[in-house]
Amino acid sequence: MNLAPPLLARYAESLFWMARYLERVENLARLIEVTYIFESPGRESESWYALVRINADEESFSRRHGVADPDAIKRFYLIEADNPTSIPAAIEVARTNARVLRPLISTEMWKQLNQFHHALTAIAPAELEGDALSRLADRIRAGVQAQTGITEGTFFRDQSWHFLELGRLIERADQTTRLLDIKFHLLVPRAREEWRLVELTQWGSVLRAAAGYHAFRRIAPVEFAPADVVAFLLTDASFPRSVRLCLDEIERHLTALRIRYGLGGTRAALERAEEMRALIAGAETERLSAGGLHAFLDNLQHALIGLAGEIGTAFFRDWRPFAPEREQGFQEQRQEQAG
């Protein structure tokens, strides 16, 4: 018997998705920033196209824009709200979920998200040009971080908080695998010495995009190898964006839901998390960084989808692998204007 107030299944679902989409916005901003830094002179199109491949958007992008033009790619992710993988689309979904959650979330959370939404749906084309892009990415990242901070400081920590955190952590782990994967798509020069230097710079930038460069420097050998970076982002127990730490936290939240709120449906998800932990523990980062990393990351991404699926089927009202449709019931609600 617990006296905690009940949580509507639909709210749990919205909390999970709101957090996922916000985290997605932050990470997309990080990816854009790292791509901007990596832009190889003369081969900008190929650099930017890596972003499209990481997000598995090849088909929808070519349907819209045909050839891979850097400006088109930036617009695709930063301005085109009708592209479901764009930042404006993601913030729209996050806000729609927040709107559902207004009875539950703090006023300050809603206010911040509301203002952030207004700002992101009004990105001007000029902000995609030159170094303005870097400032824009920075602003987007800071916006989500403000949201995260306000949530930390104001959101009531009953079971709803655990569902919100689960969404955020699953998305964060997924995005870290994508950030690592960008290395797979990047271009490296052929000449040996030049290759080594470019390679190190690129790994350094991946770390910077993940906000892990300085922490990595503190614990890594002076002459670090690619395997060290891979190990750090996948298995470090203290770095907030490592897959390992995200998994630790996911298990912590699932366990809290099971013990404190008596939600036995967490069992299957906990098993999945354990499987993932074994997968990471067994990863031979040395070998992975020499080849096979892409396939390994793909495996992790699928395992995360499986984990989210177990949470969804156990607790949500109507589990779908994608965000709930925005237009659902729209017509009828317009019609019904009682009072």
Added chain:
Amino acid sequence: MDMPAEDPFQGYDAGSFYCEFAAGREGDGSAAATIRSRIAALGLANLRSRARAAETDLFNLGITFTVYSEANAIDRILPFDCIPRLITAAEWTELDRGVRQRVAALNAFLEDIYHARHILKDGIVPADLVLGNANYRREMEEFPVPFGTYVHIAGIDIVRDERGAFRVLEDNARTPSGVSYVVENRHLMLRAFPDLMAGMRVAPVDDYGQRLRAALSEIAPAEVLDPQVVLLSPGIYNSAYFEHVFLAREMGVPLVEGRDLIIEDDRVFMLTTAGPRPVHTIYRRIGDDFLDPTLFRPDSLLGVPGLISAWRRGHVALANAVGTGVADDKAIYAYMPRIIRYYFGEDAILPNVETHICREPAGLQYTLDHLAELVVKPVGESGGYGITIGPRASTTELERTRAALLADPANWISQPMVGLSVGPTLCEEGIRARHLDLRPFVVTGRESWVLPGGLTRVALKRGSLIVNSSQGGGSKDTWVLTGEFQSGATAHGVMR
């Protein structure tokens, strides 16, 4: 700092209308004069910039309603006017008694027409007007509701005529909205204009949620010790969604949609992360038609299949009850003074606006003869739609109205044009007189309670008499003055 060059009220002229800000009203406690001098000290520019900031605040907080164009949903705030509307203690005593009498009459009438029908048999109200009404619900016949309360939440629209007499313009007994603005306007006033409020003795409006929850708990099935109350909303795309959020939060109860509820063995459950949980009282903000697709509109996804059956079995309470729309119909409105007299043997404390019932030959004839002086209203509409204001209508419009009246007289009522009272309002051109109305909210479980004040709506367009938000209306904070102004006290100190 420059001294304000001129009195900001200089261009204010109430004309022949009753002024809600007139100094020296009994029980005013010099509130109007104090506010006036405070605004003068602030200066118009200052007042304006703070008013703008206050409105931005409303928008950012999402205290909005949603307007739909062809493709887009646009969130709009209800424009907020920072000069409050003042109600004296004596005026409030009359209003409070008046609206409680009105709600008691609505409930007595509903109980009667769904049971013994004395009032129809005695010929006070035409039977076909009730039994043939689209909002009459056969499902309600012989069905008892706790305390005989059908209308748990009512909003009574009141205007004030040229002589200052309060008159009821309309009863809202289905799902009246606007109470969230009453409370939010007060919060905004305290945040943005604490210096205007300082020292004023104003009745607080903060306990609406608690009162409402208490009433909703009272009507829950008697055997339940700790009833689960929920608010049933059509969802986030409904234009009044903010109000649903507000009420759910103030009561501390879940805001559910139809798809969150299931019925098993005529009992209602909500779907939670821990499985189905019983529900005992539903404050529904969904119209009768949409409540239960097995009985009413079969295509509705907003409601809950089997809900009415669960209700009739006594396992769940609904607020408001089904079928209250027959009592707040504009056609029934005309009979309200007679209804009050019939049940209570007393006159209406708050009279109606004089109303001509066009289904009655005399009423139709009078309306046709005086079309250019009257306001003609269709009985079924709300929100100010379909109204013809005779004195302002063109000849073509009048002829069109005449044809509509003759085609279906029963669909219309007419009223003289009431010169609504005015209050000072911050406009483009300065502080000007704009017309006002008032919607007090009455919560009834075992007994009735009235939220002090209510929603004051203001027609922001010059000369306009239509206060509806859909047609250029805004709102004001409504202060029920409870005592003498105290100098030196802070707004918060006196409020609590």
